[in-house]
Each structure stands twice: as structure tokens, then as C-alpha cells.
Amino acid sequence: MSEQVDVVVVGLGPGGEYVAGALAEAGLDVVGIEAELVGGECPYWGCVPSKMMIRAGNLLAEARRLSSLAGDAEVTADWSRVAGRIRDEATDDWNDQVAVDRLAAKGGRLVRGTGRLTGPRRVAVGQRTFEARRGVVLATGSRPRIPPIPGLATTPYWTNRDAVATKELPTSMLVLGGGAIGVELAQVFARFGCAVTVIEGQERLLSQEEPEAGELAAKVLGADGVSVLTAARVREVSHDASGFTVRLEGAGEALHAERLLVATGRRAELAALGVDTMGLDPAAAAVSTDGQLRAAPGLWAVGDITGRGAFTHVSMYQAQIAVRAILGQPGPDADYRALPRVTFTDPEIAAVGLTEQQARDRGLRVRTGMVPIASSTRGWIHGPGNDGFIKLVEDADRGVLIGATSTGPAGGEVLYGLNVAVQAEVPVERLRHMIYTYPTFHRTVEAALEALR
Numbered sequence: 001m002s003e004q005v006d007v008v009v010v011g012l013g014p015g016g017e018y019v020a021g022a023l024a025e026a027g028l029d030v031v032g033i034e035a036e037l038v039g040g041e042c043p044y045w046g047c048v049p050s051k052m053m054i055r056a057g058n059l060l061a062e063a064r065r066l067s068s069l070a071g072d073a074e075v076t077a078d079w080s081r082v083a084g085r086i087r088d089e090a091t092d093d094w095n096d097q098v099a100v101d102r103l104a105a106k107g108g109r110l111v112r113g114t115g116r117l118t119g120p121r122r123v124a125v126g127q128r129t130f131e132a133r134r135g136v137v138l139a140t141g142s143r144p145r146i147p148p149i150p151g152l153a154t155t156p157y158w159t160n161r162d163a164v165a166t167k168e169l170p171t172s173m174l175v176l177g178g179g180a181i182g183v184e185l186a187q188v189f190a191r192f193g194c195a196v197t198v199i200e201g202q203e204r205l206l207s208q209e210e211p212e213a214g215e216l217a218a219k220v221l222g223a224d225g226v227s228v229l230t231a232a233r234v235r236e237v238s239h240d241a242s243g244f245t246v247r248l249e250g251a252g253e254a255l256h257a258e259r260l261l262v263a264t265g266r267r268a269e270l271a272a273l274g275v276d277t278m279g280l281d282p283a284a285a286a287v288s289t290d291g292q293l294r295a296a297p298g299l300w301a302v303g304d305i306t307g308r309g310a311f312t313h314v315s316m317y318q319a320q321i322a323v324r325a326i327l328g329q330p331g332p333d334a335d336y337r338a339l340p341r342v343t344f345t346d347p348e349i350a351a352v353g354l355t356e357q358q359a360r361d362r363g364l365r366v367r368t369g370m371v372p373i374a375s376s377t378r379g380w381i382h383g384p385g386n387d388g389f390i391k392l393v394e395d396a397d398r399g400v401l402i403g404a405t406s407t408g409p410a411g412g413e414v415l416y417g418l419n420v421a422v423q424a425e426v427p428v429e430r431l432r433h434m435i436y437t438y439p440t441f442h443r444t445v446e447a448a449l450e451a452l453r
């Protein structure tokens with residue numbers, strides 16, 4: 001016998017939890033199925049604890065910058081404060097009762113277990129089957145992508161989960177992958193005294209961003225004592241009592257460290273989700289949806305599983321659209337032109353919209369302007385730690401910004417104005433003739449607009 005409900009949400013990360021809670025508050029009978037912790041990757045092993053680690057690492061770095069500006073301080077790093085805060089404040093020691101209660105208070109029902117589609121509007125979990133009158137929402141997120149490197153699979157390598165949960169700071173760590181996770185965690189561990197080497201397969205760190213962003217990341221990681229290897233191909237990984245050994249293609253010595261963190265991207269796992277029962281490809285990298293997040297009749301998908309950017313803000317944005325669609329309320333389609341992202345290194349490396357190369361690849365006539373933060377009054381006043389730049393990408397034919405990179409001490413915050421400009425297609429001529437507060441970091445935007453060529 002199947003149980004009749006209005007909506008089943010499979011996976012209660014940021015996207016799924018929002019959908020389940022909002023639909024329950026709207027009066028629908030909603031069942032949310034969660035295999036691990038309500039809240040998903042972001043609060044327990046992702047954004048929140050990693051940003052707590054970063055906050056701590058940044059404090060150490062700021063204290064070490066004191067001497068030329070303000071006096072002397074003796075700084076002794078203590079990882080136990082970070083580990084303690086992650087346990088006590090971020091994750092309740094990986095207990096999701098607060099989130100479970102939050103969903104219940106909105107009227108949602110939680111079923112623990114692994115959900116699987118068994119046909120249109122039908123989901124099985126354990127011995128139970130639910131039939132959802134309005135439909136099913138897939139919000140199962142993503143898992144680390146582990147590359148098929150000989151030897152790797154049988155070693156006790158770390159993923160983000162181990163790095164976030166560790167109580168002990170390793171003395172040395174190899175980081176495979178120089179994307180967002182790799183560079184953020186490399187900098188934190190290095191600032192606490194761990195000897196870190198980042199091994200990146202592409203020519204630059206943060207290879208999906210502007211080349212200047214990757215070069216900046218390498219420069220600031222280097223200043224923190226991190227060794228950065230780019231265009232590196234790993235041939236083999238092994239592990240013994242002394243730690244990990246990584247052998248690279250070509251000449252050179254093997255790399256050795258106590259820990260190996262694998263941060264080589266994430267992927268949705270569709271095969272076990274039963275998407276084939278809905279006519280979708282179980283081998284695909286993501287579930288494709290229409291602008292209202294509909295993947296098939298009676299089936300919606302939100303979050304990392306859609307492959308539109310593995311960010312909490314994307315999953316929440318999509319969740320709002322899916323909720324409207326399921327409630328039959330009109331609203332605009334998802335629009336990813338101004339997709340913002342921030343890598344929370346120090347300096348923060350933030351971007352919105354297209355990179356210069358992406359714009360050129362689309363055949364657009366492009367103008368760019370780039371100005372270092374240090375050349376602004378505020379950057380100069382800031383002194384140590386003022387690395388960064390603003391780079392703008394203009395569609396010269398339309399006279400609007402279609403992409404921007406904002407790096408610097410508050411790069412992620414400065415991005416907001418550029419995010420609005422790209423989203424709202426504010427004419428560059430208008431941006432040139434507005435007042436920028438003195439002396440802010442964001443005044444560098446005005447100089448970058450002047451530099452557009």
C-alpha cells in the first residue's frame with residue numbers, strides 16, 4: 001500500500017529543506033526524505049564550518065600583519081579552538097535536531113532513509129512507498145568526485161568531510177585539486193602551521209575563473225607558505241604508516257605528506273536515484289530542467305543535482321522558483337546570467353557572469369578594464385593584505401557589463417554592486433556617472449570602468 005501525500009522531497013540540503021518547509025507552510029502535505037542530516041552538506045561539512053575555519057585563519061594572518069602598522073603581538077595558533085567551534089556552534093556535533101524541529105514546526109514530515117523514484121510521482125524509501133499527488137522534488141545534492149588515479153581508492157584519503165571534522169591539525173598535507181575547496185582549505189591549514197602542497201591538473205588554480213584570479217590565488221597561497229604545482233598529472237598514490245606518497249607524471253621527486261585531501265570537484269549521483277523510471281539518463285552528470293525547474297511531468301529538481309553551479313545560493317534560488325511552480329503561482333524562469341560566486345580565500349576572489357574568454361568564445365565584441373586594489377586610496381591605506389583587483393567585462397555593442405571579477409580584502413562584498421549591474425544590465429555610461437563613496441574598496445570599480453578598452 002502506498003501512502004498518499006501532496007509532495008515528496010528527496011534530499012533535505014539547503015534546496016530540499018527550503019522546498020519542503022515552504023510547501024508545508026503553504027498547507028500541502030509534504031514528506032521530506034533525508035538519508036543523513038537535515039540541512040545537507042552546507043551546514044555540516046561545507047560552507048558554514050569551512051568559513052569558520054577561514055575566519056580563524058584570517059585572524060591569524062591579520063595578527064601577523066600587525067607589526068608594520070600597529071605594534072607587536074605574539075600569536076600562537078590553536079586548532080582546538082576551531083575544532084571546538086565547529087562542534088559546538090556550527091554542527092551541534094553533527095546532530096540535526098534543530099533542523100528536524102524547524103521542518104516539523106512548518107508542518108513537514110521527515111522520513112529518514114534513502115529515497116528512490118519508482119515511477120511517475122512515486123518514491124520508495126525502505127519498505128514504504130509514497131505517491132505524491134502534486135509531484136516529487138529531487139534535491140539530493142552532490143558527492144566528491146574521486147579521480148581514477150592508480151592506488152588512490154584504497155588509501156585513507158580525506159575529503160572535505162574529514163578536513164572539516166578533524167580535531168588534529170596534520171603536520172603536512174597534499175591537496176589534490178586547486179578549485180574552491182582546495183584553495184580555501186589549503187590557506188587555512190597553512191596559516192595554522194601545516195605544510196601544504198596543492199596539486200592542480202590545469203594550468204592555473206581556480207581554472208574556471210579569470211586567469212588573473214588563478215594567478216592571484218597562487219601568489220597569496222605562496223605567501224602563506226603553500227607550494228602550488230599546476231599542470232600536474234598524478235601517476236600514482238600510495239599510503240603507509242608514514243603517510244601518503246604521490247608520484248607525478250614526468251621527472252621530479254615523489255611528494256610525501258601525513259594527509260591527502262582530495263578536492264577534485266563534485267558530481268550528482270543519479271544511478272541509484274531511479275531517474276530512469278522517469279525516462280531520464282542515469283549516467284548523466286546532472287538532471288536538466290526547464291526554467292521552472294521541472295525535469296519531467298510531476299518531477300522537479302533543485303540544487304547541485306541540476307549542474308547549474310554547486311552553490312548554496314543557487315539551490316535556494318532554484319528552490320524558491322520550484323515552490324512557486326508547484327503552488328501554481330506565476331513567476332520568472334531561472335536566470336543564470338548573473339551567477340555570483342565567491343572563493344573565500346584572503347583576499348576573497350569573487351566573480352559574476354562571464355569571464356573575458358567565455359565572452360569572446362560567444363563571439364561578443366568585448367572591452368575589459370582591470371585595476372589593482374592597491375592603487376585605490378583605500379587599498380593603499382589598508383597596506384599589508386591589500387592584494388587584489390577589479391576586472392570588468394563589457395559587451396561593447398550593448399554597452400553593458402556581462403561579467404566582473406572582484407578580488408581583495410572585501411572582494412565578495414564589493415561584488416554585490418557588480419552583481420546588480422550585470423543582472424539589471426545597467427548601462428556602463430550610467431555606472432560611470434554615479435557617486436562612489438570615498439575611500440572604499442568599491443571605488444576601484446569606478447577606476448576599472450574608466451579603464452575599459
Ligand SMILES: Cc1cc2nc3c(=O)[nH]c(=O)nc-3n(C[C@H](O)[C@H](O)[C@H](O)COP(=O)(O)OP(=O)(O)OC[C@H]3O[C@@H](n4cnc5c(N)ncnc54)[C@H](O)[C@@H]3O)c2cc1C
Pocket residue numbers: 010011012013014015016033034035036037038039040041042045046047048050051113114115116139140141142160181273302303304305309310311312313314315344
Ligand atoms: C567544503 C565546502 C565548502 C562549500 N562552501 C560553499 C560556500 O561558501 N558557499 C556556497 O554557496 N556553497 C558552498 N559549498 C557548496 C554547497 O555546500 C552546496 O552547493 C549545497 O550544499 C548544495 O545544496 P543541495 O540542496 O543541492 O544539497 P546538499 O547540501 O548536497 O544536500 C543533499 C542532501 O540529500 C541527501 N540525499 C542524497 N541522496 C539521497 C537519497 N537518495 N535519499 C534521501 N536523501 C538523500 C544527502 O544526505 C544530503 O543531506 C561548499 C561545499 C563544500 C563541500
Ligand SMILES: NC(=O)c1ccc[n+]([C@@H]2O[C@H](COP(=O)([O-])OP(=O)(O)OC[C@H]3O[C@@H](n4cnc5c(N)ncnc54)[C@H](O)[C@@H]3O)[C@@H](O)[C@H]2O)c1
Pocket residue numbers: 147176177178179180181182184199200201202205206207232233234263264265266309310311341342343344
Ligand atoms: N566558496 C564557495 O562558494 C565554495 C567553496 C567550496 C566549494 N564550493 C563548491 O563546491 C564545488 C566543489 O569544489 P571543488 O574545489 O572540489 O571543485 P572545483 O570543480 O571547484 O575544482 C576542482 C579542481 O580540481 C582539479 N582537478 C580535477 N581532477 C584533478 C586531478 N586528477 N588532478 C589534479 N587536479 C584535478 C580541477 O582542474 C579543478 O581545478 C565547487 O565547484 C563549488 O561549486 C564552493
